[in-house]
Amino acid sequence: MCRSLAFAAGVGLAFAAVLPVGAGDFRVRQVDRQFSVAELDARVDDTVEFTNDDKVAHNIFSRSIAQPFDLGAQRPGESLRIRLAAPGELKVECAIHPRMRLTIRVAR
Amino acid sequence: MTNKRIALALALAAFAGACAPPPQKATYDAKQTETMAAYRRVKEIPFDKANPFSKEKADLGYALFFDPRLGHENSVSCATCHVPALGWGDAFPKSPATLGRTTPRHSPGIANLAWDELYFWDGRVDTLEAQMLAAVAGPSMNTPLPDLEKKLRAIPGYAPLFAKAFPGTAEPITSANVAKAIAVYERTVVSGRAPFDAWIEGDESAISDDAKQGFWLFTGKANCAACHNTWRFTDGSFHDIGLPGEDPGRGRLLTSIAKMKQAFKTPSLRDVSLSAPYFHDGSVGTLLDVINHYEKGGIKRPSLSEDMKAVALSREDKRNLLAFLSTLTSAEPPVRAPRLP
Numbered sequence: 001m002c003r004s005l006a007f008a009a010g011v012g013l014a015f016a017a018v019l020p021v022g023a024g025d026f027r028v029r030q031v032d033r034q035f036s037v038a039e040l041d042a043r044v045d046d047t048v049e050f051t052n053d054d055k056v057a058h059n060i061f062s063r064s065i066a067q068p069f070d071l072g073a074q075r076p077g078e079s080l081r082i083r084l085a086a087p088g089e090l091k092v093e094c095a096i097h098p099r100m101r102l103t104i105r106v107a108r
Numbered sequence: 109m110t111n112k113r114i115a116l117a118l119a120l121a122a123f124a125g126a127c128a129p130p131p132q133k134a135t136y137d138a139k140q141t142e143t144m145a146a147y148r149r150v151k152e153i154p155f156d157k158a159n160p161f162s163k164e165k166a167d168l169g170y171a172l173f174f175d176p177r178l179g180h181e182n183s184v185s186c187a188t189c190h191v192p193a194l195g196w197g198d199a200f201p202k203s204p205a206t207l208g209r210t211t212p213r214h215s216p217g218i219a220n221l222a223w224d225e226l227y228f229w230d231g232r233v234d235t236l237e238a239q240m241l242a243a244v245a246g247p248s249m250n251t252p253l254p255d256l257e258k259k260l261r262a263i264p265g266y267a268p269l270f271a272k273a274f275p276g277t278a279e280p281i282t283s284a285n286v287a288k289a290i291a292v293y294e295r296t297v298v299s300g301r302a303p304f305d306a307w308i309e310g311d312e313s314a315i316s317d318d319a320k321q322g323f324w325l326f327t328g329k330a331n332c333a334a335c336h337n338t339w340r341f342t343d344g345s346f347h348d349i350g351l352p353g354e355d356p357g358r359g360r361l362l363t364s365i366a367k368m369k370q371a372f373k374t375p376s377l378r379d380v381s382l383s384a385p386y387f388h389d390g391s392v393g394t395l396l397d398v399i400n401h402y403e404k405g406g407i408k409r410p411s412l413s414e415d416m417k418a419v420a421l422s423r424e425d426k427r428n429l430l431a432f433l434s435t436l437t438s439a440e441p442p443v444r445a446p447r448l449p
């Protein structure tokens with residue numbers, strides 16, 4: 001019951017969050033130590049903006065071969081962006097909170 | 109119920125209301141109520157799909173966890189360093205291991221781990237099954253896995269237990285199955301109900317006013333809840349809290365991430381009164397000294413968590429925090445060692 005509510009809330013957030021804010025731009029929020037979406041379909045050169053809507057710090061990074069990166073410490077309220085540089089599957093994690101996982105599928 | 113009976117009941121209720129002291133009524137605002145709800149115990153244990161719960165596996169794991177024959181010269185069990193009465197940890201800063209060695213880190217409690225993603229202080233393995241195999245084959249117990257299987261096959265009482273736990277296999281006594289049984293048992297190890305839980309569920313008399321003040325400090329000014337959240341009092345995550353020492357912690361695995369240098373997994377604070385000494389190196393002996401560390405905010409260095417900040421705590425604040433932490437300890441009797449096969 002709780003779980004399905006949380007799931008419904010998550011789906012709600014997901015729709016709110018994935019709506020492109022401009023052509024080729026995506027917004028992903030960090031809320032309750034989770035990414036607001038679990039998956040994204042994007043294209044090379046799109047940008048993804050990560051906004052920390054939590055009360056705690058995050059540290060987003062990826063070890064994917066296609067585009068490894070580390071955004072470093074991100075305080076509450078801060079937004080950081082990446083530009084998708086290469087096609088493939090980008091697994092995005094938070095170094096602090098191992099439960100946070102996001103897959104970005106990047107098409108040409 | 110007849111009308112007469114209802115009337116009588118109402119009269120009695122009115123009478124009781126008039127004589128008894130007014131019931132303690134808690135008034136919490138919406139934000140406080142929400143904070144309290146976030147610490148309510150959950151009922152269901154998340155087991156691993158690849159290794160689902162069965163009573164047979166849990167019972168077998170219970171025996172294996174406490175059996176010293178798994179260790180070097182039949183002399184050391186998991187429970188040697190994970191003692192139920194000591195919050196499932198032990199009382200050494202670093203534990204005596206096999207062949208005169210000492211464990212490089214303090215033995216952590218193993219309760220409430222079914223909810224974690226990563227294991228060991230530095231998160232170097234991602235399942236309890238893998239963790240168990242590392243413990244038994246490593247310096248803690250020094251039993252290579254082929255030897256483990258040989259030893260267990262030589263104990264006649266184990267054969268039927270393994271056969272029941274892993275039916276339909278020709279040779280169920282394998283190290284992989286030992287790991288599965290112990291991991292299932294470990295997932296069932298959940299800290300007992302504590303006075304704090306009774307308070308969260310509405311019993312205002314379950315904990316003192318000092319302890320309640322301590323909880324509001326913990327979730328407020330002192331910022332402990334930035335990392336010690338949920339009913340387990342942990343985020344299962346990795347932070348450098350600015351302790352002295354050289355141990356690279358999670359930084360040894362995530363070498364390129366500055367914030368992971370000297371970061372360790374947040375421990376649960378359930379039964380924390382029982383599990384001294386504290387921290388990954390067992391360097392701090394009392395909860396007051398733990399609080400004194402947080403008051404100063406830890407060593408300032410690039411890896412220090414953004415959520416670590418010095419905080420002014422009065423003597424009364426510290427007393428309240430300690431009172432609160434003590435309400436997380438259950439009065440339930442510790443798990444006892446089982447009969448071994």
Ligand SMILES: [Cu+2]
Binds near residue numbers: 094095097100
């Ligand atoms: Cu995070």
